[in-house]
Amino acid sequence: MGDLMQVNSESTNTSPRDPGRVSTPLLLSRFIRMDIWEGLHNLKTRLGIARLADVVPDALEEPDSPLARQARELVEQLSPSYLANHVFRTFYFGMAIAQRNKLTIDRELFYLAAVLHDLGLTDAFAQEPGSFEWVGARKAREFCIEKGLNAQRADLLYDAIALHSSVCIANKREPEVAMVHYGAGCDLLGLRFDEIPPDTMARAMDCYPRENFKASFCQCLDHQVQLKPNCHIAGHMGLGMAKRVHATPFSE
Numbered sequence: 001m002g003d004l005m006q007v008n009s010e011s012t013n014t015s016p017r018d019p020g021r022v023s024t025p026l027l028l029s030r031f032i033r034m035d036i037w038e039g040l041h042n043l044k045t046r047l048g049i050a051r052l053a054d055v056v057p058d059a060l061e062e063p064d065s066p067l068a069r070q071a072r073e074l075v076e077q078l079s080p081s082y083l084a085n086h087v088f089r090t091f092y093f094g095m096a097i098a099q100r101n102k103l104t105i106d107r108e109l110f111y112l113a114a115v116l117h118d119l120g121l122t123d124a125f126a127q128e129p130g131s132f133e134w135v136g137a138r139k140a141r142e143f144c145i146e147k148g149l150n151a152q153r154a155d156l157l158y159d160a161i162a163l164h165s166s167v168c169i170a171n172k173r174e175p176e177v178a179m180v181h182y183g184a185g186c187d188l189l190g191l192r193f194d195e196i197p198p199d200t201m202a203r204a205m206d207c208y209p210r211e212n213f214k215a216s217f218c219q220c221l222d223h224q225v226q227l228k229p230n231c232h233i234a235g236h237m238g239l240g241m242a243k244r245v246h247a248t249p250f251s252e
Contacts, residue, residue: 015158016166018134022235030167031239038191045195052100055197060095062088063108067147074143075115078122082216085208086187090114092204093196094183100195103175109153110176113160116140117180121220131232132224137162165233188217189241190248210252218242 022030044050062068075084091114098105119125120136128135141158145151160177163170170181185191196204221242225234 015155016162016169018131018162018232020131020232021230021238022232024235024238027167027235027239034167042194052195053102055096055099055200059099059107060092060200060203062091063111065108067144067149068108068111070147071112071115071144075119078119078124080216082211082213083118083121083220085211086184086213086217087115087118088208089187089204090117090180090183092183092200092208093186093192094179096196096200097182097186097192098175098179103179105175105179106153109157110160110179112140112144112149113157113176113180114183116143116157117161117164117184119161121224126224127227129228131228133165133232134162165236187213187250188248189244190250193249210250212252214245214248214250214252218245 041050045052062072075087079087091111094110094114095105095107098110116136117140118132118136119139120128120132120134125135125139126132137158140161141154144157145154149157156174156176159173160170160180163173163177164180164184166181171178182192186193186196221233221237224231225237228234
């Protein structure tokens with residue numbers, strides 16, 4: 001994953017298609033590049049070359065628009081608590097990382113993408129054809145369009161959800177796309193963990209406990225791989241992503 005300061009602020013005109021299971025050599029090269037880039041970013045931060053900004057507490061407030069409330073209600077209705085808590089922590093961590101890296105972000109749109117990003121893993125949609133990221137992106141876009149979100153913002157929401165597990169791709173996109181990737185990646189893999197201030201971390205954990213998240217989420221992904229052996233996340237799991245999840249700084 002590249003330096004956050006290089007995130008592209010320009011939209012693409014075509015939404016990404018579901019690639020299915022990416023070949024092992026290609027995916028392995030992406031993970032290696034991710035580790036190198038993240039290591040360089042962390043080194044720049046420790047050396048003071050990249051200076052992180054403070055987190056403004058008000059930026060972490062969850063939007064209270066009608067659509068944000070409806071999205072929250074949908075997630076709470078469809079998701080087991082460990083999964084719902086994960087997507088809400090994704091918002092906290094993604095907003096904190098955006099703040100620290102001085103990125104301008106559409107807070108409501110990012111919130112919608114963050115909390116809806118795992119719809120494809122819920123029982124309501126888990127068995128639909130296609131990789132769960134793209135299933136969830138489609139369902140989230142349909143839901144938000146129905147509730148009044150305009151097409152341009154809905155397209156960006158779709159991309160943020162569809163690409164959230166796409167290593168070395170999502171981080172190069174708009175801040176809203178990149179921060180779903182980094183927010184979820186922080187909670188799952190420890191990406192940019194050291195950039196989350198202790199008070200922000202405590203707030204996220206108090207509001208949305210992990211509830212044996214590592215084991216529950218890995219079991220959920222294993223189930224996806226069993227249902228859809230050629231889905232996108234199957235490649236990640238085949239390269240031992242579950243071990244990376246269990247090795248993160250979080251206790252559970």
